[in-house]
Amino acid sequence: MTESSDQTNPGRTVVTQMSAVYPELAGKVAVVTGAAQGMGATFAEGLATRGVHVVGADINEEQMLATAARINTDLESNALADKPGRVVGARVDVTKPDEHELLAQLALKEFGRVDFWINNAGIFPFALAEEITPEQIGATLSVNVEGVLYGAQAAARHLGPGGAIVNMSSVSALRVRKGRGAYCTSKAAVAHLTESLAVEFGDKGIRVNSIAPGYIDTAMTKWVQEDPIALASALDAVPLHRLGSPEEVFGPLLFLLSDSARYVTGHSIAVDGGSRHV
Template sequence: MSENGAGNESPVYVVLGAYGGIGSEVSRRLSGKGARLVLGGRDGEKLDSLADETDGVPVALDARKGDEVQAAFERAKEEFGRVDGAVNCVGSFILKPAHLTSDEELQETLDLNLKTAFNTVRAAAKTMDAGGSVVLMSSVAARVGLANHEAVAAAKAAVTGLALSAAASYLPRGLRFNVVAPGLIQTNLTERVTSSEASRQASTELHPLGRLGEPEDIAPAIEYLLSRENGWISGQVIGVDGGLSSLRPMPRRAVRG
């Protein structure tokens, strides 16, 4: 089955975690290209504000609850007749070693990162009967051993495994599943790290490109994977991480020429 058999008609996307740092940037970019959006998140006021800005349809939901995610996808079909793509930007960030991480913190990390991703995959599989693209969010911490990241690394690595399996399962139905794996992105979620000058400097030095990421660095990759023009890409993990996952540059003082 070919992806998105709607010709040149504007695509329809479901954005979960829509008003967060990355989610809101993605929503603005997609809206600016003419996409029609259903925006999901827990804070109704923030959703309404973003919906006004992007002409999207706000749906208040808890993405940890599968029936509420399913309802958002069904709302998109009711409003626009189909769903062409979805991105789950819901997540959390915890910086603790395993022995200091409580059962409650571990469960919350798994729920916000893995369970919301699973709910997105399941709803897409039930709803996107004309094919399309789903983008999930992993992390550089799932690809590189970073100290004190055990909980989030475990959850994000599981998201990658989920996406790869779904890409194989639903390939015959024209559904694509890909993953974006960011480095440290400056959002409200990571403020506990970036607000401390010492921690911020240490984190910056980890990234070979010499700076922390911004939502504007991540949104184009998500938009690229969602686009029907890039329909030959599935089962991929795209690192947008300032080179952290793959580069080991020489010290700057050692570079000549």
């Protein structure tokens, strides 16, 4: 991976595709939720570039199908992708356990196996603590926590020894912000749930880890990027003084799926430019 400064926006860095290659991943099959855009789409494309077949799922079926078609078309003309994988798009409501099982069955039908499961889907609500409604806290915990649990349950039914589950937590599990009480609570739950799953699924030879991103340049952080004061404040809290890129989250994901991490389970890797220390 290489990076260079974005002269039009000093808080951003232009990052090229990750250069890490793990040959053992080729031919494996991954399910990625929340894959229609943002980090999920980056995960799906990065894995497929390395020969991993992907079932990408999202609540927005139309956008997911369009993303899958774009990735497949791009890979056909990508000289750097040697025997790329294929991305199949599907709709999923992660709050419904049965729909996770349908994703597993789709992976089995299309590719004959399931090796990895990335629970990436999530929502990012805003409300001051006194204004959080039952509907908001319910929806946040349902998508961000139950969605991870149900995905992991489906994965555990189909992954064999050597399989890996990666959940998306957040530095918000460790550092709270005003107006994000529901979100921070949900991500703290994901981090702890990951540890619990790692202990129980270890008997099956399945590893479970999480990634805790900080400020990443996606649609979810538009609110801070579009507010100069908020952006300056955010970057002051990041020792590297810039936003991260989805590709920089994909690097640790790739490691956690690879054989290089075959003795790593129950951990959360912070990808936050050091902001959890400030």
